[in-house]
Amino acid sequence: MAATSIPAAAAVPKHKYYQRFDRIDRAMHALLMITFIGCTITGLPPLFADHAWAVSLAKLLGGFSGCALIHRVCAAIMIVVFAGHVVRVFVEAVTKNGILGTLWGPKSMVPQPQDIIDAYRHVRWFVGAGPRPTFDRYTYWEKFDYWAVFWGMFIIGGSGLMLWFPTVFSQVLPGWIFNIATVVHGEEALLAVGFIFTIHFFNGHLRPEKFPMDLVIFTGRIPEHELKEERTKEYERLVKEGGLAAIEATPPSNLAKYFGWYVGGTAVILGTLTIVFIVYSVIL
Amino acid sequence: MKAIGITLLLAALGFLPAAHAAGADECIECHAKTTEKTASGKSAKVDPEAFGGSVHAKGKKKCLACHEEIENPDKAPHGKVKAVDCASCHDKEAAEYATTIHGKAKAGGKSAAATCVDCHGAHDIRKSDDPKSKVHKVNMDVTCGACHGNDAMIKKEKMPGGNVAKLYHDSIHGESVHGKDKSKAPTCTNCHGAHDMRPKSDPESNVAKGKIVETCGTCHSKAKKAFLGSVHGKMKSQNVKAAPDCTDCHGAHGVQKHDLPKWQVDVVKECGDCHLDYIKTFRDTYHGQVTDLGYARVATCAACHGSHDIQRKDNPESKISERNLLATCQGCHPKANANFVKFEPHADKHSLKSGPALYYTTKFMQFLLAGVFSFFGLHTLLWLYRSIKVVSARRAGRTEEKS
Known part of the structure; x- marks a missing residue:
């Protein structure tokens, strides 16, 4: 409906696509997304146990045993995915990108001075004090998302394992560590859930330019005009280095698109609902 | 014909x-x-x-x-x-009746108050051990329930306790009276008396604060003995007003079987009615959250503290005394060790009293959440504002403004 009213979009002939995320990236995001939602909907009931919706949700998900099982299975998968990612970064650092290229430069997830400059310029553009900045392969907010998950894995994963296997951890740690683990697990979970279901959803999918869904993480392919307009620095670098042809891709498959629309869309809806419940519970 | x-x-x-x-x-x-x-x-x-x-x-x-x-x-x-006038033969019972709550209410002009025939019937009157009698054990709840189970009447006459007939009917006592255990189970009059029935507020009443333990103890002698030796029982014998007795935890008419999961999680709230701080900190733990959701698979108050035999922590007999704590935790966590029992089941994360580590971790997490959400919240709102402007400008067919 919107496309017909935008002459510029109609004028673009057939999209050219470039590969942004490979199969493993997409699989990891999908697994992370599903297990994260699994942990969220089974973890929120105990955190908001004094609310009627939490009681109903727990009942719906199989009661105590059901919730506990889903939560632990999802957590285990998430930990495996995370460990797999860390191994992969190491392997690719050695075989493909170089250790230096992994730790610094446009293909690195490590925050760099350019990110601070980008963030500053971006905010200036928000308030109308400057032009819209262009970005490289990874923007500063994407790096924040990434490191938020990375940190969260250690914090939530670590505290979660403690609470899962208390008698194992108490072989070496004093029991009051479980008091701290309980606080940290719950608060960090609220941070993660609150962040992913509002900030990440907005930055990645719900903002007007992308609404309702940016499919790139599901299809792996970015349309040429988006690469040019939004990730101008990467595009120019690729043109200069002559790497553009190597990443030219076929249009997204229908399967990937459907997965993005339906599974990704479900995630967005569930996440937004979750936020409604949390905000309602925290405020009222 | x-x-x-x-x-x-x-x-x-x-x-x-x-x-x-x-x-x-x-x-x-x-x-x-x-x-x-x-x-x-x-x-x-x-x-x-x-x-x-x-x-x-x-x-x-x-x-x-x-x-x-x-x-x-x-x-x-x-x-x-x-x-x-039943008193013409049953003069002893009639004299007793006059001193009861029903007799006094009747004498005070309350026409709804039960008289002889309301409980015993009139022409169909039978001996109380006759199963067809209105005052036989199995029929008693229906007989008393004619008034104490009639919501309109309860409201109109402001009867104490509400619909006690329904509560009793669904209770373990009510269930047993209508089941196999009828000979052991009590009916209304076993606790309240019959012709000597008095209101709870009357110290002479079988169900008065000072007498209820004795009344329940008629059948539950083991529980009575354990209770009288417990911290609550000792408070009770010293006439401490706040001391709980049987009905404060178990309820009166709605007494449930102690191994029902629903009752086990509900009784936590009864403990919490007096132990306000402890219920609050308990709800911060996994045990507290899961029981709050209605599942009794984790520790409730009684799991650690005991029930009728509850003692203060400094009493060596207590389930949570230094001597017994490990064994108590091992009841659910068989592999628990000395380190494990350093867990604080009632830690107050908002107070330094429960240790600086917990307190400052909590503060740090709150600060982290507030910081991240404030920064990115504002970031998102500003971005949204700008994006809407850009998109609406595009829709209007104009090119994006440079500044």
Whole structure:
């Protein structure tokens, strides 16, 4: 409906696509997304146990045993995915990108001075004090998302394992560590859930330019005009280095698109609902 | 057939005076069929079968023993018939009744208050050990429930306790009375008494604060003994007002079986009614959250503290005393060790008293959440504002403004 009213979009002939995320990236995001939602909907009931919706949700998900099982299975998968990612970064650092290229430069997830400059310029553009900045392969907010998950894995994963296997951890740690683990697990979970279901959803999918869904993480392919307009620095670098042809891709498959629309869309809806419940519970 | 019908009709209307002195059979002959009403508007009908089965029909006492003012039973109508005065025979019970809550209410002008016939019936009155009796054990809840289970009446008469008949019916006592254990299970009068029934506020009442332990203990002697030795029991014997007794935790009419998961998680709230700080900190733990959701698979108060035999932590007999704590935790966590029991099940994360590590971790997490959400919240709102402007400008067919 919107496309017909935008002459510029109609004028673009057939999209050219470039590969942004490979199969493993997409699989990891999908697994992370599903297990994260699994942990969220089974973890929120105990955190908001004094609310009627939490009681109903727990009942719906199989009661105590059901919730506990889903939560632990999802957590285990998430930990495996995370460990797999860390191994992969190491392997690719050695075989493909170089250790230096992994730790610094446009293909690195490590925050760099350019990110601070980008963030500053971006905010200036928000308030109308400057032009819209262009970005490289990874923007500063994407790096924040990434490191938020990375940190969260250690914090939530670590505290979660403690609470899962208390008698194992108490072989070496004093029991009051479980008091701290309980606080940290719950608060960090609220941070993660609150962040992913509002900030990440907005930055990645719900903002007007992308609404309702940016499919790139599901299809792996970015349309040429988006690469040019939004990730101008990467595009120019690729043109200069002559790497553009190597990443030219076929249009997204229908399967990937459907997965993005339906599974990704479900995630967005569930996440937004979750936020409604949390905000309602925290405020009222 | 027709002739008999007419005869009976005439008899009922009193046109056919009976030829002989009135025994029960003669009275019943008319009163079984009569459509006449008494002066107060009640039906004068008597069900011959109900009367036939009554305790009074079996003895020598026939109609006129109760309806004594009827001088000429053969002549109908009998003139004004007074309410039966049971006290003329049952003087001891009647005297007792006058001191009860029902008797006093009646004397005070409350017409709804139960009298002899409301509980015992009138013509159908039977001995209390007769299963058909209104005051037999299995029928008692229905009999008392006629008033104490009638919501409209409860509201109108402001009866204490609400719909206690329903509560009792669904309780373990109510279930047992109607089940296999009927000989052991108590019914209303086992706790409240019958003719000596008094309100809870009367110190003489079986269910008064000072007597309830004794009353429950009639059957639950083991629990009574354990309770009297517990911290609560000792408080009770020192007349500490706040001391709980049986009904504070178990409820009165709605007593549930102690191994029902629902009761186990619900009783946590009863403990929390007095132990306000402890319930709050308990709810911060996984045990507290899961029980709050309604699942009894994790520790409740009693799992760690015991129930009737509850003792202070500094009492070596306590389940949470230094001596016993490890064994108590091992009840659920068999591999627990000395490190494990350093867990603080009632830590207050908002107070330094529970240790600086927990306190500052909590503060740090709150600061982190507030920081991240404030920064990115503002970031998102500003971005949204700008994006809407850009998109609406595009829609209007204009190019994006540079500044």
